[in-house]
Every structure is written in structure tokens, then in C-alpha cells.
Amino acid sequence: xxxxxxxxxxxxxxxxxxxxLVAAVVAVAxxxxxxxxxxxxxxxFAYETKDLRPIPPDLIRYAxxxxxxxxxxVPRAIAVDAGDKIYxxxxxxxxxxxxxxxxxxxxxxxxxxxxxxxxxDGTWHVGLGGHVEVxxxxxxxxxxxxxxxxxxxITAIAAAPDAIFVADAGERLVLLYRPDGAFVRPIGGRxxxxxxxxxxxxxPFLDLAMGKDGLLRVTNPGRRKVEAYSLxxxxxxxxxxxxxxxxxxxxxxxxxxxxVLPDGALVAAEKGLATVKVCEPDxxxxxxxxxxxxxxxxxLGCDVxxxxxxxxxxxxxxxxxxxxxxxxxxxxxxxxxxGSAHE
Amino acid sequence: MSDHETxxxxxxxxxxxAARAACALxxxxxxxxxxxxxxxxxxxxxxxxxxxxxxxxxxxxxVLRESAVKCVHSFAMCGYCELCTGFFNPSPNDLTTAAENVxxxxxxxxxxxxxxxxxxxxIDQNLCIGCGKCVKGCKMFGNGSLYLQVIHxxxxxxxxxxxxxxxxxxxxxxxxxxxxHLWKKVT
Ligand code: SF4
Ligand code: SF4
Ligand code: SF4
Numbered sequence: 001x002x003x004x005x006x007x008x009x010x011x012x013x014x015x016x017x018x019x020x021l022v023a024a025v026v027a028v029a030x031x032x033x034x035x036x037x038x039x040x041x042x043x044x045f046a047y048e049t050k051d052l053r054p055i056p057p058d059l060i061r062y063a064x065x066x067x068x069x070x071x072x073x074v075p076r077a078i079a080v081d082a083g084d085k086i087y088x089x090x091x092x093x094x095x096x097x098x099x100x101x102x103x104x105x106x107x108x109x110x111x112x113x114x115x116x117x118x119x120x121d122g123t124w125h126v127g128l129g130g131h132v133e134v135x136x137x138x139x140x141x142x143x144x145x146x147x148x149x150x151x152x153x154i155t156a157i158a159a160a161p162d163a164i165f166v167a168d169a170g171e172r173l174v175l176l177y178r179p180d181g182a183f184v185r186p187i188g189g190r191x192x193x194x195x196x197x198x199x200x201x202x203x204p205f206l207d208l209a210m211g212k213d214g215l216l217r218v219t220n221p222g223r224r225k226v227e228a229y230s231l232x233x234x235x236x237x238x239x240x241x242x243x244x245x246x247x248x249x250x251x252x253x254x255x256x257x258x259x260v261l262p263d264g265a266l267v268a269a270e271k272g273l274a275t276v277k278v279c280e281p282d283x284x285x286x287x288x289x290x291x292x293x294x295x296x297x298x299x300l301g302c303d304v305x306x307x308x309x310x311x312x313x314x315x316x317x318x319x320x321x322x323x324x325x326x327x328x329x330x331x332x333x334x335x336x337x338x339g340s341a342h343e
Numbered sequence: 344m345s346d347h348e349t350x351x352x353x354x355x356x357x358x359x360x361a362a363r364a365a366c367a368l369x370x371x372x373x374x375x376x377x378x379x380x381x382x383x384x385x386x387x388x389x390x391x392x393x394x395x396x397x398x399x400x401x402x403x404x405x406v407l408r409e410s411a412v413k414c415v416h417s418f419a420m421c422g423y424c425e426l427c428t429g430f431f432n433p434s435p436n437d438l439t440t441a442a443e444n445v446x447x448x449x450x451x452x453x454x455x456x457x458x459x460x461x462x463x464x465x466i467d468q469n470l471c472i473g474c475g476k477c478v479k480g481c482k483m484f485g486n487g488s489l490y491l492q493v494i495h496x497x498x499x500x501x502x503x504x505x506x507x508x509x510x511x512x513x514x515x516x517x518x519x520x521x522x523x524h525l526w527k528k529v530t
Contacts, residue, residue: 035509039399039474044448047397047479052433200460202422203486222424222460242426244434251484252424272428272484297483 049297052244053273059246061287062278062312063328064294067321068101077127078315078322080305081118086313086322089113089126094139099307101322107139114204115167115303119159123179125166127154132166134181145181148173156207156257158216163231165216169206172199174218176231187233188218196235197223205256205271205301211281212264221253226266226283239283246277247285256301262310269314271301276314276325289325290314386517388504389525392490394514397475397482401491404509405473411498412473412491412506414451414466417527420488423461429481429489430454430464447477468494487527495523 039045072090079087084099094116095106115127122137130147132154153170163184166175174187190198199206200222208218215228215236225240240255241248249255250273257269265286266279274295278286289312295302300317307313312325390401390412401412426438430452435444440454451470455463466489473491481489507515518525 033505033508035398035400035404035511039403041399041402041474045399045402045474045476047433047446047476047483049433049483200425202424222422224426250433252422252426252428253485299483299485299487 049273053246053250053275053292055246055275055288055291055293058330059285059288060291061327061330062289062325063331064290064323065311065326066101066324068097070315070320070322071095071103072320075315075317075320076113076303077115078303078305078313079116079118079124080307080313081122082120082308084307084309085118086305086307087116087118087124088315088322089116094124094126094135097322101324105139107135109133114154115156117157117159117164120161123159125157125159125164127157127166129153130170132157132164143181145177148175148183148186153204155204158208158210160210165208165210167206167208167218169201169204172201172206174199174206174208174216174229176233185233187216187229188220188227188235194234200253202253203299205253207256207258209258209260209266211260211266212262213281217258217260217266219255219258221256224249224254226255226258226268226279237282244273246275246288246291250275257303259304259306259312261306261312262308267304267306267312269302269304271299272297274298274300274302274318276302276304276312278312290323382520385520387493387495387500387520387523388498388507388515389493389518389523390491391514391516391525392487392492392527394512395475395478395491396512396514397478397491398511399474399476400509400511401506402472402474404506406499406501406505407497409497410473410506411493411495413468413471413494413497414473414475414477414489415492416464416466417488417490417529418463419529420486420527421464422486422488423457423463424485425460425462427454427462427464427481428484429477431480433480446480447471448474452477464489490527492524 070088075088075090077089086097088095092109092112093106096104098104111128113126113128117125124135126133130152132145134143136142148168149171151170152168154166155169156167158165164177164179168175173189176184176187188199199220202222205221211217218227220227224242225238227238228236230236244250254270255268256271259267264281268279269276273292275291276289280286296318298318303315305313314323316323402410405411431444432446437444449470449472451467453465457463475491477489478491481487
């Protein structure tokens with residue numbers, strides 16, 4: 001072999017070794033056994049919700065003024081009594097707090113609570129899965145009502161002086177009772193003759209609240225509507241459109257919780273892109289209390305209540321916190337003043 | 344064409360179809376189990392649906408060209424929603440099966456009208472690649488009835504599953520081959 005031939009053979013061998021090294025380095029660099037670089041799927045495979053619900057800052061007209069730990073692993077429902085005491089149900093118990101959020105008492109229950117209401121006279125009504133239990137203002141059990149149907153699952157109760165309204169998500173009905181537990185009539189069942197389309201409840205969220213105009217407001221989550229019923233069960237009007245825009249109800253089943261402000265406006269809470277907003281009694285959006293940037297993205301839904309001063313009390317089940325909101329200049333729902341409520 | 348214009352399935356017919364589907368699933372599952380070589384006490388890989396965050400890695404980290412992970416649907420948990428957030432984009436133009444409205448990139452979810460306003464959703468496992476996009480939509484807004492499972496007539500039961508190694512939520516567990524699924528339950 002000539003000297004020139006030997007050199008070119010060595011050069012070729014060197015090139016091969018060099019290329020092999022480069023290939024090895026590239027292979028090592030690309031090897032990702034622990035998924036650090038993500039799924040490498042294209043944009044079509046991404047589920048994007050980040051920009052789905054922009055909330056104009058000037059629509060946010062409440063600020064969080066206080067927040068405190070509910071002290072429960074799975075808080076499920078919230079209510080406020082006539083003296084502004086705050087009650088939270090969960091973990092087979094009802095716990096209550098002063099209006100400033102200081103713990104004030106607790107009472108064990110025989111089952112897992114699904115909802116709770118405290119009437120003007122201090123009587124509690126607690127939904128325990130399929131049935132309702134009644135407690136006197138001191139927390140002593142006064143009655144247990146029999147379930148309405150085999151599929152009953154109670155998700156909300158509203159107490160008026162001479163009527164108790166029970167939202168039965170399992171039977172897809174509102175049940176009207178007298179305070180002594182006597183059943184009066186169902187409301188909201190499909191009835192073509194009365195032009196009632198029927199409640200559609202895809203997930204265990206059906207809520208109601210007594211309006212200041214004497215009409216019962218009931219969520220119809222599967223139709224993304226709020227319906228107004230007379231006490232005789234006539235459907236007076238309904239409002240709500242499906243959509244991600246802030247003046248609509250997003251996802252398969254919303255709104256999930258309702259409360260009524262002293263001036264008659266409705267507080268409506270949505271799950272998914274968790275949002276609490278205030279709507280006029282006829283449904284027009286008035287303002288936003290808090291959106292997903294504070295309440296997060298979750299399928300749990302925040303129960304809501306209103307106290308005598310018009311403060312909106314929100315149970316945030318993801319953070320396991322009670323958050324208290326007050327009207328504020330437009331801008332943002334998280335206030336600088338937020339802190340432990342009772343400090 | 345609007346889905347409302349498709350032939351409605353009467354409630355009783357729907358229940359019969361559901362029962363047939365459940366039987367078929369049972370027979371299919373049984374057959375898959377018999378075909379796969381199993382030894383007593385053997386353990387296989389499965390996904391704990393309560394831990395899975397539908398990150399998408401299941402679609403791309405399997406040693407198989409087409410992942411052994413697919414979407415399954417719990418009919419008992421499903422709300423049969425008209426606006427299913429596992430089927431439709433988060434902000435659909437219309438509730439029809441037009442491509443711009445639907446969420447699954449491979450068209451693996453089949454929507455059928457049951458009765459007003461209920462629809463049934465089934466997964467065509469031949470088309471599903473286990474990307475988890477529908478799982479995210481269903482979990483975020485709905486009941487979480489769509490979720491991912493390892494399909495055992497596809498899975499090679501590798502000693503070290505390469506998806507398990509890349510799973511950010513430690514959702515992969517070994518389960519007895521005699522009970523190879525972690526089905527979600529209605530609570
Ligand atoms: S979105 Fe992904 S996981 Fe869901 S059915 Fe389609 S391919 Fe399967
Ligand atoms: S064990 Fe192997 S074949 Fe089965 S899912 Fe994991 S990587 Fe895929
Ligand atoms: S890798 Fe883990 S978190 Fe991601 S989709 Fe698969 S099981 Fe779910």
C-alpha cells in the first residue's frame with residue numbers, strides 16, 4: 001500500500017469513528033426515558049383552556065377580603081345564618097364559624113353531608129345522600145325525612161318560612177315540603193302540557209335559591225340555564241346560553257351553585273373553569289366575583305352563600321378554604337387585604 | 344347534518360344495546376385474557392385512573408408503534424350529555440359532528456342520539472391512540488367517565504414499561520393478571 005493510500009484509509013476510518021461518535025451523542029441527547037421533553041404530540045393533541053375564558057378586569061367588581069381554612073378534608077357545602085354565622089358541611093360533620101371566621105362549634109353527623117341550609121329561625125336542614133335531616137338551632141336532631149325516590153340524591157336545600165325546597169339531583173326534581181316534612185309537590189319535572197322541558201342533571205349538581213321576587217330559581221345544568229318557577233310549579237322564565245364567554249355557562253353542566261344577594265341579583269358558580277359571577281334577576285351579567293385565576297380549573301364547583309351585608313361567601317373545595325368577597329372597585333378579585341379572617 | 348336527525352334509539356332499545364355491549368366487552372375481555380399467556384400469580388401493568396393526568400406520554404412512549412394504552416368509557420358514570428366536553432372542543436361552534444367541533448384528533452369517539460337531550464359516546468379502539476385529550480376534557484368539566492387503560496391483548500407486559508418510566512404522575516402500577524383493569528366506580 002502506498003503512503004497516500006494508507007493516509008486515506010486512516011482518514012476514512014477516522015471519519016467513520018467521528019460520525020459514530022456524533023450519532024452516539026445525538027442518540028444520548030434525544031433519549032428521554034423519563035419523559036422530560038413531554039409527549040411530542042402536535043398542537044392538535046393539546047387540550048388548551050388557558051385563553052378560553054378571558055375576563056376583562058373591569059368586570060371583576062369584588063375583592064377577596066378574607067379567607068380561612070374550613071378544617072375539613074372534603075368540604076362539600078356552605079350556608080350562612082341570619083346572624084351571619086358561617087356553616088360548612090363535610091367529613092360527616094357540620095362545623096361553624098363566626099362571621100370573622102373563628103371556629104365556633106362542630107356537630108357530628110351519621111353520614112356524609114351533601115348540602116345544608118340554615119333557615120331564618122336557625123333550623124338546619126342537612127342533605128345526607130338520599131334524605132334530609134332536620135336539626136334545631138342548638139344542633140339537636142329533630143327529624144329525618146324519608147327519601148322521595150329510589151334514586152334520590154339531595155344536592156341543595158332552601159328554607160323559606162313556610163316551605164322547604166329540596167333539590168333532588170338523582171330524581172331530577174325539586175321537591176317542595178312543608179316545614180313539618182309533609183311533601184307538597186314536585187317542581188321541574190318534564191311536562192309538555194305546561195311547557196316545562198325538564199331538569200337535565202348530568203353530574204351531581206342541582207341547586208336552587210329563593211328569589212326576592214318570590215320565584216324559585218333552579219339551575220338546569222345540562223341545559224346551561226337558570227329557571228324561575230312559581231311555588232305552584234309553573235315555569236315563569238329561563239335564561240342562560242352555553243359558551244365559554246364570561247356571560248355564558250361553560251362546559252357540559254353549569255351553573256352548579258346559586259345564591260341570592262339582598263338586592264335580588266343572583267350569584268352563580270360554575271365548575272370546570274371555576275367562576276363565580278353576579279347576574280341580574282333576569283340573567284344579564286352584572287359582574288364577576290372571581291375567576292379561574294383564583295379558583296382554579298376543577299370539576300368540583302364552589303358552593304356559594306350570601307350574608308346579611310351582601311358579602312359573598314365561597315367554599316373553595318380545591319383549596320379547602322372559605323373565601324369572603326366584598327364589592328370593590330373594578331380590577332381584581334384577590335385583595336391585598338386577604339388574610340386569615342379571624343386574626 | 345344535525346345529530347338530532349339521526350335515528351333515535353328508544354330507551355328500551357338503548358338499554359338492550361348497552362347490555363349487549365357489556366356482554367361483548369366481557370366476552371372480548373375474556374377472550375383477550377385467554378389468548379394472552381398468563382401464569383398463576385403473574386402481574387401486569389395498569390394505569391390508576393385516579394392518578395393519571397392525561398399528559399399524552401401514553402401515546403408516544405410505548406415500545407409498540409401503536410400504543411397499548413387506549414381510552415375506555417364508563418357508561419355508568421357518564422351523564423350522556425348533549426354537550427360532552429370529552430367529545431366537543433371546549434368552545435364548539437355547534438353541537439354537530441362536523442370536524443371543527445370535535446375534539447378527538449383521530450375521530451375515535453362515536454356519538455349517537457339516545458333521546459332528547461341524551462347522547463351516547465363510544466370509543467372506536469382501532470382509531471384511539473391513547474393521547475388523553477378527551478380524558479382531560481371529560482375530567483375538567485364532566486364526570487371523568489372517559490379514562491385511559493392498558494389494553495392487555497396489545498400490551499407486551501415489558502419488565503420495565505417505558506411509559507411507566509415516563510409517567511409524570513406515577514400512575515402505573517402492577518396488578519394481578521386475573522384482575523387486569525382498574526375500572527372507575529360510581530361513588
Ligand atoms: S382524544 Fe385521544 S384518547 Fe381520546 S379517543 Fe381520541 S385518540 Fe383516544
Ligand atoms: S408494558 Fe410495554 S407494551 Fe405494555 S404499555 Fe408498557 S411499553 Fe407498551
Ligand atoms: S404517562 Fe401517566 S399521566 Fe401521562 S397519560 Fe399515561 S398514565 Fe396518564
